[in-house]
Amino acid sequence: MSSPTKDPLFRSGGSLTCRGLALAAALIFGIVMLTSACGDPEAPTPDADPAAEDAQQNTIVDVAVAAGQFSDLVRAVQAAGLAQTLQEEGPFTVFAPTDGAFAGLPDGVLDELMEDPDALAEILLHHVVPGIYTEAEIRELTSLETAQGTTLEISDTRQGVLIDGANILTANVRASNGIIHVITTVLTP
Secondary structure (H helix, E strand, O other): OOOOOOOOOEOOOOOEOHHHHHHHHHHHHHHHHHHHHOOOOOOOOOOOOHHHHHHHHOOHHHHHHHHOOOHHHHHHHHHOOOOOHHHOOOOEEEEEEOHHHHHOOOOOHHHHHHOOHHHHHHHHHOOEEEOOOOHHHHHOOOEEEOOOOOEEEEEEEOOEEEEOOEEEEEEEEEEOOEEEEEEOOOOOO
16 A cells, blocks of 8 residues: 555645545545435435325325316215225226316206215216226226226227227326326216
């Protein structure tokens, strides 16, 4: 091993040169980066996506409530007694009709369904599929079996994916217990 006075990183008398300082700083930076990478794997990173973090904590019902375009769906889920089910672990794929989709029902149909929780639950469960299916995965299928035991027909068209004839407006909305695909029509079994 050479003495500090003959090492190019040191000046005579043992003090570091500029090159030696740069190497020492790089070494310290590397150690700091390595130890921070070995930290808490659950700790959020500075560039973490807040929407992804929310999805890890918010259930399908929470996401639907926060979106603001599913007030009729949320009201129907509550009236049918399915809110607790859709807040459980799942996972679920939900084809969620917007308020506009509910407005497209014939006059009085939604009010009648609200009075019949069993019929309402059957219709709502026709929108729920056990498991998680992304839009890309759905494109590869011709049908899906619902939580109600019925079948949803899938068509991949130029205009996009159709679920029993309903367009998917927004796909792959993540929740802690599944995924939501926003659709344009209330599906009926």
